[in-house]
Amino acid sequence: MTVLPPAWRVGRVTPLGELHTPPRMTAALLRLAVQIVLVASLWHGLYAAAGTTAGLDRDQAVSYAVLAVLASRLREIDQYAARDTVIQHMHFGTIVYWYLRPMPPQRYYALRALGEQLYGLAWSLAGYLVCLAAGVVQPPASAAVAGVFALSMLFGQWVLYYVMLVIDQLCFWTLRNGAALLILIFAQNLLSGVYAPLWFFPDWFITLSSFLPFQATLSVPLSLYVGRIPLSDAAFQLSVQAGWIVVLALFTRFLWRRAARRVISQGG
């Protein structure tokens, strides 16, 4: 039996920081509420004007959009204000401390991200229950859909973790290249389907997107939830997600090694 080392509590960093900053929590709550109201009324309006589009009825589209807002809350924490982003650690030179502790930086990063996600999950779940009760979001069609969605969401967040990690890891090389990072973040939001479900985009775009990991983060689980991807396709989609997890896990491990080499050759 392995006992969890006490270091798992590194995961508390982000939630603690948030709890110690109540104004930030109020702001997050307000933003979430406003976004949900706006998104829901936007899609209601669109459907009133157009009827069924892209193989999706109004309630499905609204559920998708609201869930996308809720899910984006999972990792949307103001680490910049907490001075705890990799780019800030590179900038202030405090990244050296990540390499001065008896815990590999990759484990520290992963534990911290896990804590952040669990904290975000609490928010998302609460928001989901409220939306469900208010009838803004449709419940899943069946228990099987719910289960597959949960698994796919877990995989999706896992992929998202790696995508965000790659973006952070780039900071080890491109300290002054914020533009590239912004493009990547925009691509993540667009191609994961946060802005609008991917089926509304032209075919070439959907094809392009299918070769990238972004849609595995959100588009796939949400499509499973609203029924745009049938359960019969779920196994395939889940295996694609799992494939991305493996590929990105190997890639980020490689990048961690390169990043460490860069730190020890430049002295942080």
Added chain:
Amino acid sequence: MTGSIEVRGLSRTFHTTVRRPGFAGALRSLVNPERVAKHAVSDVTFDVAQGELLALLGPNGAGKSTTIKMLTGILTPTSGTARVAGVVPYEERERNARNIGAVFGQRTQLWWDLPVRESFAILRDIYEVPKAEHAARLKEFDELLELSSFWDTRVRHLSLGQRVRCDLAAALLHDPPVVFLDEPTIGMDVVVKEQVREFLRHQVAERGRTVLLTTHDMTEVERLAERVVLINHGRLVLDGALDEIRRRFGSTWQLRATLADPHTEVAGLPGVVVVRREGRQVVFGPEGPGAEALSVHQALKLVIERYELAGIAIDEADLEDVMRAAYAQAEAAL
């Protein structure tokens, strides 16, 4: 061996691209980058014994921080070796991390958004320190550094002096035998500085920690270190006891004489030079480096015999002057 530091022929060269000035220069740098080698540390050798506090001194850019980074395992040397508490730091970084504590004065390891005590708790978890031990150590540090008045404050709201004190405590919470401090007293007022010195003395004398410290504050060196290592342009200039350095470098004394007649012509005497003159006030100092210089008594005799004086006072030069002379001489030797 438990807490000793061994440095043998340690060298570090950085390769950087030269940025040429101007727009055309920037374009040329882009197409044809010019690489230069910067020898930040060259062939440095010294030892620090268990329970010793050594000050690593040198002017800006001398290579002090680079040396410390190699000893903490953040940076790999280009050549040479180092052992810290028996571990080669850059080869076994994690094992080394358990043996050392480090503070880089301008950089904090504390979590910006959390109360200091939460940062301490996170470090306790990372280093796997038992709770009771952690609490006892915090209490000890609080007695010496008066942390409790602000340790429930978030780091972002601490003053610089408070923050660095917390960083010092944070670096020592896991009871490391070896401690590296890179300008730990930067930006502290005199009272806090004295408090920190007391803390460090306690850590060395009572806890037997080995401390390697860099600073630009000579008072600190005087109060804390018995031995110093001086480096300049990456090279070791000298390694010795403070007294020895005073002896070797320079104006270890000054004579402040008041002339009886303000119009007297004043010139140097054999072995004695005029450092400066303002009206009736003349300051004499020794000629040449300390080892060959006249003693202050011989000089006093010469000056009194030669000039008519209204008064005279003897000053032993402070460490700041000694270091200035040492740096200047090291510069001349290159």
